Amino acid sequence: MADLEIKNLHVSMEGKEILKGVNLEINKGEIHALMGPNGSGKTTLSFVIMGHPSYKIEKGNIFFRGKDITEMKADERARLGLFLSFQYPHEVSGVTMANFLRTAVNARNNSKVNVLEFKKLLDEKMEMLSMDKGFAFRYLNEGFSGGEKKKAEILQLAVLNPEIAILDESDSGTDVDSLKIISEGINKIKKESDIGILLITHYNRILQYVKPDKVHILIDGRIVKSGDASLAHEIEEKGYKVLKSAA
Amino acid sequence: MELINENELNNETLNVLYSDEPNWLKEHRTNSLSMFKELQMPEFKYGLSIILNPRDFNLDINEFISSLKQPIDIEIKNKEKIEVISFKENYGKVKEYLNRLVKYNENKFTSFHNAFFNNGLFIRIPENTEVNLPLIINKKINQKYSFEYVVIVAEPFSKIKIIENASSELKEIFRSKIVEVFIDQSAKITYMDIQDFNDKAYSFNIKKADVKRDSEIKWIDCVFGSHLTKAETISELNAEGANVQNFGVFFGNSNEQFDIFTSAIHNAPRTFSNMLIKGVLDNKSKAVYQGLIHITKDAPFSNGYQKEDTLLLSENAEVDPIPKLLIDNNNVRCTHGATIGEIDKEKLFYLMSRGLSEKQAKEEFVKGFFNPVVDQIKEEKIQDNLKKIIEEKLRL
Structure with a gap:
């Protein structure tokens, strides 16, 4: 079983179905890009993996290292080793x-870290x-x-050192310098720690620096296509339209 | 509402308690007692808004007398460069200041206080004296009744920070305190007042300052608990360049009720006032907060700012903020604002996604919410103590 496994996930909010059966598997050490x-x-999808309380899971499950975490609260998931970098922090x-x-490090490790350390x-x-240190x-x-x-x-990701991190548009709202620093x-x-990453992005730009092992295309609540890094280039050239018709 | 059953209190009570005091003081007490009998109990009702409902306090005369005979436990630190004496040590010195700012006949509680005050503290900061370490006054109120009077005289160009900490092991206490502060030219006083009683206590607290030319009073009021608190902090800016910084926090839990009033009265040109009050209310606690900036016609070129923010942690908590501006001079600058909010659910999720439990996340919000006021005091020990009190209250 994969470290993070999403099985047939159907999710709605206020009666509107948003995810319509998502399947995804991510292991430590892998970088997956999710585009759409x-x-x-x-x-x-990123909120539901992290346990946002406003969404309703209609069907399906989320497993973390074999454990069903579908009903778990966000803080419990974080302590297990999941992390979400927010699109709008x-x-x-x-x-x-x-x-x-x-406080977060102490919560994550269930111990008290020495202040100087x-x-x-x-x-x-x-x-x-x-x-800047400030x-x-x-x-x-x-x-x-x-x-x-x-x-x-x-920075929070680096300090908290999770097992699997979801990075929701870490590239949006950044200038070219920041993007380089973030990617590096x-x-x-x-x-350093061989984490697994689900990198959600709109554009190809960040993928020039952070090389994905796999690319998934999400359209209208379904992953319509998965492939290697070349899929991202294909999207860049042809746009989502080609795939939309396929969906 | 009766609140205090007063029938058993009479001149005989005063005789038993204070027969060895100078005549002028005995007379003052007698006058205050008859005023107390005459005045009506105020109603804790404000327009159409919330009504505070304090329980009646059952006054037992024997208990009253025995606890007033026993002064409270006071620990005072860092008083080396200044004069700190109890009223008893020199009544003559106190006489000229007593009742100059807060009058015995202002209301039923001030008359009650003036009739029976049993703990008097006189603090004088001599001219040109700058005290670096804060004067710490730790009060343990383990008597059922305590009436504390504090007079502070800051002579010209003096500077001090005074931190008063009051707590009690007893459940039901009746505590009354009046503080009169006289700040002479270019002096600078910080007075931090920390009150941490349990939810059965009654607390009446009036502080008033006479602020002279180019001088400053900085209040940091912390109200952390009581069945009923009625607290007033009033600053009279009586000469050009006088300045008040009025900071405050309150935190109510269970059925606690607070009636808080702060005001700045600008009586002279180029005076400055700034108020920032931050309150958190949990469970069924209630608060009425009134802030008043009064700029009189004699105070052109003055500035006044007030802001009050309340964070409600429960659907059953209630707050009524009443910011008021009274402006009798057109040549001034004055603003006010009040906000009432709850903890944003999205922000709560954000903090929880980092591993903090819901309780921990709320704790961070509350501490963060109070921070602009807590930050006003630089002493790390005091800050830590405040944070500890806040954490304990959150765990109720």
Whole structure:
């Protein structure tokens, strides 16, 4: 069984069916890209894997290392080793990045990390992402630019060290410099801890830096095609239209 | 509503308690007691909004007398460079300040207080004295009744931070406190008032400052618990350049009820006031918060700002924020705003997706919400203590 396995997943929100039978398997060490036009259900899929309470699972299951996590709360999934980098990270006023991350690390490991050790870890990861040290003392995402927010998400990924990470449009809202730093960061994290990644993206751009093992195309709530990296190029050239007719 | 059964209180009670005091003070107490009998109990009702319903407090005369005979337990730290004495040590010194700002006949509670106050503290910061370590006043109120009077005199160009911490092991207490602060030219006072009683306590608290030329009072009021709290913080900006920074937090849980009033009265040109009050209410707790900035006709070129934010953690919690501006001069700048919110479910999911339980995530929000006020105090120990109180309240 794969580390993360999604079986025949049907999901609705407020009576509207969004995912119509998604199947997906991701193992540690693999990079999967999930592409698809706006409104195809990419973000819904990422939220449902992470346990967002607003969605209703009509049918199907999500397994993490053989364990059925379909009904689990988000925090339990996180502690098992799932991570979601948000497309639109939320601002939390009054909570500094450093304090929040330390609380999160403690929750994830169910132990208390030594303050100095944690500071060392945080500094090291911030340096990896070319982030100014001052970020640690700023309130979580408050007043961050688009690129800073996305970098901060990758910083959280690096510090929390999950087994499987879903990265929802880590490339959107970033300029070319930030995109490079983010991509390099993802590659380093992948190399160091061999995590599995589901990279959700709209464009090909990030895939030039982060090379996927597999590419899946989600259209209208279904994965209509899966293939290797060349599928992404095909989409770039021909667009989703070709596949839409196939769906 | 009776609230306090007062029939058994009379001049004889005063005699038993305070017969050895100077005559002027005895007279003051007698006048206050007759005023107390005369005045009506205020109604805890505000327009069409929420009504606070305090339970009646059963006053047992023997218990009343015995607890007033026993002064509360006070620990004072870092008083080396200043004068800190109890009223008893020098009544003459206190006399000229007593009742200058908060009058005995203002309402039923001030008259009650002036008749019976049994803990008096006089603090004087001499001219040109800057005290770096904060003056810490730790009060353990383990008597059923306590009436505390504090007079603070800041002489010109003095500077100090005063942190008062009051808590109680007892469940049902009746606590009344009046603080009068006199701040002379270019002096700078921070007064932090932390009150952490349990949900059976009654707390009446009035603080008032006379702020002179180019001087500053910074209030940091922390109301963390009581069955009923009635708290007023009033700053009179009486000379050019006077400045008040009025910060406050309140946190109610179970059936706790708060009636909080803060005001800045601008009586002179180029005076400045800034109020920021942040409240969290959980379960069935209720709060009425009134903020008033009054700019009189004698206060041109003044600035006044007030903001009050409340976070409701339960559907049954209620708040009524009433921000008021009274402006009698056109040449001023004044703004106010109030917000009431709940914890955003999407943000809660965001924090939980990082491994924090729902409780932990809420804790982060609440601490973050209070942070702009808690950050005002730089002492790490005090900050940690506040965070601990907040965490404990969240676990109720």
